[in-house]
Amino acid sequence: MxxxxxxxxxxxxxxxxxxxxxxxxxxxxxxxxxxxxxxxxxxxxxxxxxxxxxKGFRIQPTKPTTKKQTDRPQIQKIQALWQAMADDGIVRDASAKALAHFVKRETGCDSPYWLDNPQASQVIEKLKQWQKRVARSTSC
The missing domain is CATH 1.10.260 (434 Repressor (Amino-terminal Domain))
Structure with missing residues (x-):
């Protein structure tokens, strides 16, 4: 300890x-x-x-979190966007490691699971903007 x-x-x-x-x-x-x-x-x-x-003090075990990190809607959205971009050929590597690297570069967090809500929103918006940029450049 x-x-x-x-x-x-x-x-x-x-x-x-x-x-x-x-x-x-x-x-x-x-x-x-x-x-x-x-x-x-x-x-x-x-x-x-x-x-x-x-004297009678007992250490109480911490309560387990009832929600898995992947149950957070924003994390699911980030993962779905990343996978869709990989399916469309925008992202070369669809792995969780590649997504974590992107998140680290954009927010400083080592994992998408550690993002707070504003950071997760920022990542979602960055991914959407990236998708739009690629869609515009291929439609010309």
Missing amino acids: TRQKYLQLIHIAAQHLKLDDATYRQLLHRLTGKTSAKTLNIGQLAQVLNALKA
Whole structure:
């Protein structure tokens, strides 16, 4: 577990156990000799977290996302546009890797699945514009 995750869990545990600031700092001092979790090393952070668990804190598992990333309509649209462009010969490589490369170049995101809504809209519009440009140049 990372240092940041330990700090996060310790602060959540203190809130969950309703420890006021003075009690929380006394606990830290009693266990580690320090009064701030920021100054603790990983071993000391684990020690504090274990003590909080002994007082009744339980780490709740994160809730799984109910929606798959591919269920997002914008992602489906991006994939459909990319496939249609590949079928029309506009895109040479229809692979997900090639799409990811395009998305990276346009938005800086490594994967279409990581796009937020405005970025996904931007990618959709870029793909549509690309399709229109090719359609105009072949109709002349």
